[in-house]
C-alpha cells in the first residue's frame with residue numbers, strides 16, 4: 001500500500017512532525033519565509049501536546065495537530081491514525097524533525113520516498129538515541145548530522161547529505177549537540193528545498209538520486225562551514 005502525492009513543482013506540500021523544541025522546524029519556517037521556496041509547510045504534527053515546537057507553528061500561522069501516542073494501546077494503531085491524519089494534507093514531503101517515535105513498516109511504506117528524517121550523527125554511526133554522548137565516550141574527533149530517507153530500519157535509510165562538526169576537548173553532550181543542531185538548521189532546509197525542486201529522489205533500489213544520478217559519495221557540507 002502506498003500513497004502518491006502529486007508534486008506541484010511550484011509548491012510542494014510539506015508536513016513536519018516534531019516531538020520537542022522544534023528548532024529544526026523553525027529553521028524550515030524561516031527559510032520558507034525568507035526565499036522563494038518551492039514548497040509550503042501546510043501542517044505541523046506532534047506526538048506530545050507539550051512539544052514547544054507547536055508554538056512555533058502557531059506563531060507562523062501554520063495549522064498544527066497533536067496525536068498523543070500515549071492515547072494508543074500499540075504502535076500499529078497509532079501509526080494508522082497518524083497516516084490517515086497526514087494523508088488528509090496530501091503531503092509531497094513529510095519531514096521528521098526530532099519526531100521521537102519509531103514508525104511501523106506500513107507507515108514507512110505508504111510514505112516511501114517522501115519521508116525524510118534528520119538524525120544527530122554521521123550515519124551509519126550511532127543509529128538510535130544518545131548519539132552525542134556515544135560519540136564523546138568513543139573519543140570521536142568528528143561528529144555531525146545526517147538527513148536520510150526513512151525506511152523500516154531505524155536510522156538505516158539511504159543518507160541524502162551530512163554535515164560535520166569538530167568535537168572539542170571540553171565538549172559535553174549539550175555543547176556538542178548545540179554545535180550539531182546549528183549545522184542541522186542549515187542542512188535540513190537545503191535538503192527540503194532540493195526535494196521540492198525534484199533534485200533529490202529515492203530510487204526503486206533504495207538509492208539516493210541527486211539530479212537523477214547516484215552520487216559517488218554522500219553529499220557533505222563544506223568543511224569551511226563548521227560552526
Ligand SMILES: Nc1nc2c(c(=O)[nH]1)N[C@@H](CN(C=O)c1ccc(C(=O)N[C@@H](CCC(=O)O)C(=O)O)cc1)CN2
Nearest residue numbers: 099100101102103117119128150151152153154155156
Ligand atoms: N521506521 C523508522 N522510524 C523512525 C526512523 C527511522 O529511520 N525508521 N527515524 C526516527 C528518528 N530517530 C532518530 O533519528 C529516532 C526516534 C525515536 C527513537 C526511539 O527509540 N523512540 C522510542 C521512544 C523514545 C522517546 O519517546 O523518547 C520509541 O519509539 O519507542 C529512536 C530513533 C523516527 N522514526
Ligand SMILES: NCC(=O)N[C@@H]1O[C@H](COP(=O)([O-])[O-])[C@@H](O)[C@H]1O
Nearest residue numbers: 020021022023024025098118119120
Ligand atoms: N533520533 C531522532 C533525534 O534525536 N533527532 C534529533 O532531535 C533534535 C530535535 O531538535 P529540535 O526539536 O530543536 O529540532 C535534532 O537534533 C534531531 O537531529
